[in-house]
Amino acid sequence: MSVSTHEAAKPNRGFxxxxxTAGPLLALILLVILGYSLNPAFLNEGxxxxxxxxxxxxxxIAVGATFVITAGGIDLSVGSMAAFIAGVMIIVMNWTVGSxxxxxxxxxxGIGCSLILGIGAGFINxxxxxxxxxxxxxxxxxxxxxxxxxxxxxxxxxxxxxxxGARDIYRPVYYDSLLRIPxxxxxxxxxxxxxxxxxxxxAFGRYCMAIGSNEHVARYSAIKVDRxxxxxFVLQGLCVSLATIIYVPRLGSASAATGVLWELEAxxxxxxxxxxxxxxxxxxxxxxxxxxxxxxxxxxxxxxxIISNYLNGAVQGVIIVAAVYxxxxxxxxxxxxxx
Amino acid sequence: MSLKAIALGLLATSAxxxxxxxxxxxxxxxxxxxxxxGFMGGLNWHAAEAEKRLEAANPNIDIIxxxxxxxxxxxxxxxxxxxVHQIQALVVLPFESEPLxxxxxxxxxxxxxxxVVDRGLTDPSIQDVYVSGNNTEMGxxxxxxxxxxxxxxxxxxxxxxxxxxxxxxxFDAFMAKIEGSGINVLDNKFANWNxxxxxxxxxxxxxxxxxxxxxxxxxDDITLGVVEAIKQAGRESEMFVVGGAGMKEIVKGVMDGDPxxxxxxxxxxAQIATAxxxxxxxxxxxxxxxxxxxxxxxxxxxxNAEQFYFPDSPF
Numbered sequence: 238m239s240v241s242t243h244e245a246a247k248p249n250r251g252f253x254x255x256x257x258t259a260g261p262l263l264a265l266i267l268l269v270i271l272g273y274s275l276n277p278a279f280l281n282e283g284x285x286x287x288x289x290x291x292x293x294x295x296x297x298i299a300v301g302a303t304f305v306i307t308a309g310g311i312d313l314s315v316g317s318m319a320a321f322i323a324g325v326m327i328i329v330m331n332w333t334v335g336s337x338x339x340x341x342x343x344x345x346x347g348i349g350c351s352l353i354l355g356i357g358a359g360f361i362n363x364x365x366x367x368x369x370x371x372x373x374x375x376x377x378x379x380x381x382x383x384x385x386x387x388x389x390x391x392x393x394x395x396x397x398x399x400x401x402g403a404r405d406i407y408r409p410v411y412y413d414s415l416l417r418i419p420x421x422x423x424x425x426x427x428x429x430x431x432x433x434x435x436x437x438x439x440a441f442g443r444y445c446m447a448i449g450s451n452e453h454v455a456r457y458s459a460i461k462v463d464r465x466x467x468x469x470f471v472l473q474g475l476c477v478s479l480a481t482i483i484y485v486p487r488l489g490s491a492s493a494a495t496g497v498l499w500e501l502e503a504x505x506x507x508x509x510x511x512x513x514x515x516x517x518x519x520x521x522x523x524x525x526x527x528x529x530x531x532x533x534x535x536x537x538x539x540x541x542x543i544i545s546n547y548l549n550g551a552v553q554g555v556i557i558v559a560a561v562y563x564x565x566x567x568x569x570x571x572x573x574x575x576x
Numbered sequence: 577m578s579l580k581a582i583a584l585g586l587l588a589t590s591a592x593x594x595x596x597x598x599x600x601x602x603x604x605x606x607x608x609x610x611x612x613x614g615f616m617g618g619l620n621w622h623a624a625e626a627e628k629r630l631e632a633a634n635p636n637i638d639i640i641x642x643x644x645x646x647x648x649x650x651x652x653x654x655x656x657x658x659x660v661h662q663i664q665a666l667v668v669l670p671f672e673s674e675p676l677x678x679x680x681x682x683x684x685x686x687x688x689x690x691x692v693v694d695r696g697l698t699d700p701s702i703q704d705v706y707v708s709g710n711n712t713e714m715g716x717x718x719x720x721x722x723x724x725x726x727x728x729x730x731x732x733x734x735x736x737x738x739x740x741x742x743x744x745x746x747f748d749a750f751m752a753k754i755e756g757s758g759i760n761v762l763d764n765k766f767a768n769w770n771x772x773x774x775x776x777x778x779x780x781x782x783x784x785x786x787x788x789x790x791x792x793x794x795x796d797d798i799t800l801g802v803v804e805a806i807k808q809a810g811r812e813s814e815m816f817v818v819g820g821a822g823m824k825e826i827v828k829g830v831m832d833g834d835p836x837x838x839x840x841x842x843x844x845x846a847q848i849a850t851a852x853x854x855x856x857x858x859x860x861x862x863x864x865x866x867x868x869x870x871x872x873x874x875x876x877x878x879x880n881a882e883q884f885y886f887p888d889s890p891f
Contacts, residue, residue, distance in 0.1 A: 276784060283809075284783040291776060394611020394620045395890025396797075398825070412808060487775065488804055494613045494770050494797070539780035542763050547739055549766070 260564025261510055261526040268533050268556070276540040284540075286419060288532050290411075293421035294319075294480045296528035298499060299506035300432040300521055301476030304469040306507050307436070307519030309449040310373040312362060312470065315477050316499030317384035322354045322481045323491035324388040327397045330407075339402030347407070347485070351478045358384070359474020363467030373470075381500070389493040399489040411486040421483040425525075428479060432521040435472075442519070445469060449516025506531055509560045523564075530560055602859050603638045604665040605657035607650055608693075608848060610643040611890075613769065614797045615821055618845030618891025619669070626849035630856050637856055647671040651679040658686055665689035665858065667851050673698050689858055693851045695742070704858070706868040707851035709843045711742055714873040715749030717841050718792055718818050721875055725790065725816065728758030732790040733781045735767040735774055735798050746794060746820075762788070767798045774801025782809045789815055796823035796840065803836055812836050821845070822876065822884050823891050831881040840876040842884060845891055847871055 272279035298315050305312045330347040358380070365376040391397060399407065410420055436442035444465045447455040456462050485491070508514055509530055510523025534553050538544060544552055606627070611617040620643065627639045640661050644650035650671050657663045666683050670676035670692065677697040684690050684702050691705040700706065722732060734750070737743040747764070754761070762785050767773040774793065781788065782805060791806075793799040799819030806812055812835075819826055820841040829837050844850075850869060858865045876884050 278784050281783055284780070287776075287779045287783065389611055389617075392617065393890040394617025395614055396617070488771050488801060490771065490800070492614060492771075492797075493611065493617075495772070497770075535776065536780055539765055539777055540784050546736070546764070546766050 261523050261530065261560055264509075264556075264560035264563050265526050265530050265533070268530060268537070272533060272537040272540065275537060275543065279537065279540055284536070286414075286422075288529070288536050289422045289425070290419045291536075292528045292532040293425040294484055295499060295502045295506055295531060296425050296525055297428045297476050297480040297483075298473075299503040299510075299524045299528050300428050301473035302503045302507050303432065303436065303510070303512050303519050303521050303524045304445055305373075305473050306504070306512055306514060307449045307516055308445040308466055308469045309452065309516030310366060310466060310469060311377065311504070312473050313374065313377040313500045314358070314362060314380040314384060315473065315503055316496035316501075317381045317388070318355070318358050318474070318477050318496075319481045319484065319499060320388045320491055320493070320495035320497075321384035322351050322358075322478060323485050323495055324391045324397050325354060326351050326481065326485055327399050327489075327491055328391060330403045331400045334400040334403050339400065339406060341406060343403045344407045344410075347403075348482050351482050352475070355474040355476075355478025355481070356471055357474070358477070359471040360467065362474070363470030366470065367463035367466050385493065388491060388495070392492050394493070396490050396492040399485065404486075404489045407486040407489070409486070411483055424479060424483055428476065429521060429525045432524075436519055436521045441465065441468070446517055446519060449513075449518070451517075502531055505557055509557060509564075511564050527560075530556070601636050601638060602665070603640065603661055603663045604667065604852070604855055605654075605661060605663040606639060606641040606667045606848070606852060607653050607657065608641070608643055608669045609650070609671055610645050612645070614823060614891045615769070615795075615843075615845055618821075618823070618886075618889050619848050621889045621891065622846045623848045623852070626852045630852060634856060634860060637859070639852065644671065647675040650676060654679045654683050658683055658688075663688055665691070665855050667691045667693060667848070667855050669693040669848065670695050670697060677702070689855065691851050691855045693848055704866045705851070705854050707847055707854060708868075708870055709847055710870050710873045711745035711843070712749040714820055714841050714843050715746040715751075716753045717873050717875050718746075718794070718820065719750045719753035721818055721839055721841075722754060722759060722790055722792065723757050726757075726759050729760065730758075730789040731760045731762050731785065731787050732792060733762050733778075733785065733788055734764035734792045735777055735794060735802060736764055737766065737769045737795055737798075739766060743794075750792065759790075767793075767795075767801070769795045769797055771797045771801035774798035775805050776801075778802040778805035779808070782806070782811065787814075791815060791817040793817050793819045795819060796821045796826045799823075799826055799837060806836065820873075821891075824886055824889055827876060827881050827885045828887075830876055830878055831885060833878050838878075840881075840884075842873050842876055844871055844884075845889075846886075 278284055326347045329350045330343050333343045333346050362377055362380055365371050366373045444460050447460060448462050448465055506527035507524050509527035511520040534556050538549050606623055608623060609616050611620040623641050627641060630637055631639055642653040644653050666688050668680055673695050677699055680697055681702050690703045692703040693707050736747055765777045767777045791802055793802045796819040799817055802817050817837050820843055822842045822844055826840050830840050854865050
């Protein structure tokens with residue numbers, strides 16, 4: 238992924254950013270080699286497909302998070318939002334099955350419901366952040382609690398399960414594939430490409446970076462800061478909605494345990510990918526790699542018995558920090574060369 | 577809930593003014609974790625059902641259920657039960673043993689009758705009654721069933737819960753039981769009592785091990801994820817899964833003779849109801865009720881599944 242020429246005012250800028258991309262990519266390659274050497278099953282077609290399909294959830298959400306974070310915001314509500322949307326989708330679809338039987342329409346109504354909820358929830362986060370002038374951290378901390386409670390309430394503390402008729406129709410959305418690539422991975426690819434174009438080839442992407450690096454300057458440059466910020470949250474909501482649409486057919490259920498800590502995983506994927514947590518600089522391609530790294534770590538730990546189960550969290554932590562360090566390291570090397 | 581409590585409180589006060597019988601009004605506080613996952617959802621439901629049943633049968637008993645999101649929250653709940661409701665008895669399922677021991681002792685110091693459920697306190701002398709499922713037996717019963725189906729040279733994988741004492745008790749008991757049976761444990765991993773993790777861990781086990789004959793999933797939420805992963809790989813005919821707890825979907829499957837999940841091992845979310853019954857008995861029975869009540873972990877099979885099936889429970 239190279240930077241566009243019209244953006245690169247200085248000739249060496251493109252080179253430096255390429256090196257920045259190399260950090261997370263290098264980490265991913267090292268991880269793949271490690272995985273393969275620990276267990277050759279790591280590169281089986283089935284296992285690779287599993288990793289890609291699993292990354293799709295966090296990956297799609299993280300693409301949205303890249304925009305929010307680039308514009309200087311943060312969204313902690315995505316995991317709860319996904320659980321909430323999944324819960325409501327299931328309730329609505331079950332209700333549809335109850336009144337008019339299971340058909341393809343049931344699933345389409347569920348999907349429509351998800352899109353409306355995702356965009357709506359994103360808009361609420363954005364509106365409260367920009368118009369009510371509450372910190373994004375606080376707004377989304379609040380909505381995180383609200384959505385989590387609501388899904389628990391709807392499920393009566395247990396689990397919401399999709400009616401079996403609708404389940405059979407919806408199931409292929411997760412389990413079937415096109416050209417040997419599962420549908421969730423196609424959605425992930427699609428979202429990543431749109432995200433990359435939006436970030437690197439449109440005014441919207443440039444506005445996000447401008448707002449994230451200096452809100453006041455952006456405001457004086459006649460950028461409609463509030464509108465762009467709100468749009469990033471709406472985009473995030475849309476991404477959560479898409480992720481939920483492919484998540485629900487996997488297990489056909491939602492409970493209070495759905496999507497726990499997804500917000501942290503999404504943020505981690507974004508940061509591993511080279512986007513700055515304080516805003517101003519976003520890399521969608523890096524985010525995709527970040528999501529793959531996170532999923533691969535979990536997968537590798539399951540494929541080996543060398544490491545004590547109790548240390549899984551520690552291993553993940555070390556690899557995450559190392560990935561970010563590699564990226565900073567190559568950034569520094571790039572700067573030296575540029576000088 | 578609070579409205580109802582106030583209404584009952586008012587009723588009690590007016591009754592107190594009217595007759596001497598009302599002096600017998602007994603308040604029992606029930607403090608449990610909030611319904612944040614399947615098992616606790618079931619436990620909450622059974623607590624609410626027991627409240628309805630016990631209050632209907634005993635007009636002088638008033639039960640107040642409070643749910644907490646964490647140990648600190650639960651400690652505050654206990655203070656409120658004493659100061660606001662002035663309870664005469666407490667039924668408590670402590671979030672964590674260590675941090676809740678002193679708060680429960682404070683309640684006991686007011687003279688209240690204490691029933692502890694499931695997770696014990698670090699000082700058992702505080703409690704009058706202890707009611708619990710049996711983690712050791714759960715592990716053993718699961719292992720015994722495995723041994724009826726499998727033998728020398730057969731392979732199993734284990735999906736564990738969250739690293740806690742509870743999980744370790746189950747796991748150690750299971751491993752001790754199958755030792756010497758020749759059954760091969762390929763590996764064990766934590767699936768966090770969560771169906772998404774169960775799905776992913778099982779997917780990885782399936783790509784790693786070409787020959788699996790049995791799966792001990794230890795928990796029914798994990799079981800649901802495991803079953804989906806096995807179906808995705810198209811390997812339903814090669815293995816069977818033993819879960820645990822008594823989730824209604826799983827019990828229904830056992831009842832209907834699902835070959836993939838032929839049995840379940842009970843770890844009853846209804847134990848809270850047992851604890852509430854025993855506590856009420858302390859006030860209405862003419863026999864002693866103090867001591868420990870350790871509930872069995874029977875094997876749920878197609879024959880007996882019906883008695884463990886609660887279709888209205890969320891779990």
